Amino acid sequence: RGTKQNVIARYEANETMKTDYKVIHIPEIDSTNNYAQKLIDEQYDLCNSVIITDFQTLGKGSYNNHWESKRAENLTFSVILCPALEVSNQFYLSKIASLSLISYLESLSITAKIKWPNDILVENKKITGILIENSIIGSKISNSIIGIGLNINQKEFSLNPKATSLSILSGFEYNLKKELDTFLLHFKKFENNLNKKEFDFINKNYFLHLLGVNSYLRYKNKEKTFEAVIENIEENGKLVLKSKSGEIMKFGFKEVELIY
Numbered sequence: 001r002g003t004k005q006n007v008i009a010r011y012e013a014n015e016t017m018k019t020d021y022k023v024i025h026i027p028e029i030d031s032t033n034n035y036a037q038k039l040i041d042e043q044y045d046l047c048n049s050v051i052i053t054d055f056q057t058l059g060k061g062s063y064n065n066h067w068e069s070k071r072a073e074n075l076t077f078s079v080i081l082c083p084a085l086e087v088s089n090q091f092y093l094s095k096i097a098s099l100s101l102i103s104y105l106e107s108l109s110i111t112a113k114i115k116w117p118n119d120i121l122v123e124n125k126k127i128t129g130i131l132i133e134n135s136i137i138g139s140k141i142s143n144s145i146i147g148i149g150l151n152i153n154q155k156e157f158s159l160n161p162k163a164t165s166l167s168i169l170s171g172f173e174y175n176l177k178k179e180l181d182t183f184l185l186h187f188k189k190f191e192n193n194l195n196k197k198e199f200d201f202i203n204k205n206y207f208l209h210l211l212g213v214n215s216y217l218r219y220k221n222k223e224k225t226f227e228a229v230i231e232n233i234e235e236n237g238k239l240v241l242k243s244k245s246g247e248i249m250k251f252g253f254k255e256v257e258l259i260y
């Protein structure tokens, strides 16, 4: 039974390791997720590739938002996996993406939390966003485009005051290529866990790093705002909250929002 420290320690990536992802760099593109989808539609085999750009003209965030990222200051990329995963297990892709970011940040001595379903917060500010788009054939995921925006060197976020970056946190300038390579090592570790179907381990880690598991936080849905604690995350990714009066409430994506 591990504490937070030793569970994460199992995932310390060794800096001399290399991953086998094929990295494709495009100087400017509408969105790395869209470009990946376009290439897949044109029958390119992108399994185990990473598409990275210096600048997105139409970077997509969740909830139809725009993803703000200044040219060549941050990492904006998509990892494409062909995981042969049952659709019912698709939330595991979200979990491994979140955990790899937590583990990567931990390797830089930055403690981060997961805001359900997959935002990563440091000191209550968002440092990365994840947008996953899956293609499904039958009951299986044929392609998963895991889009990640990781704020690195940008110091001002005009559209989103609740954003942060590595540079804001540490004062340092980072080499983007090196940070991508390091991140991918952490991602590979968790991808391996998923390929080996180590679901319990992934679940345990995800829950351990989730914000709002041990404390009552404020949420809002269409009708009201309320305080609740996270009771569980269902296998399909649904959030189960418990109010102070003991009422159990279940929410799908976009049905509830944490106020932070």
Ligand code: BTN
Pocket: 030, 031, 032, 033, 034, 056, 058, 059, 060, 061, 062, 063, 065, 067, 075, 076, 077, 078, 119, 128, 129, 130, 131, 147, 148, 149
């Ligand atoms: C969010 O709003 O939290 C999700 C943001 C996801 C942004 C990344 S940047 C690379 C990839 N391409 C996109 O257009 N979006 C994702």
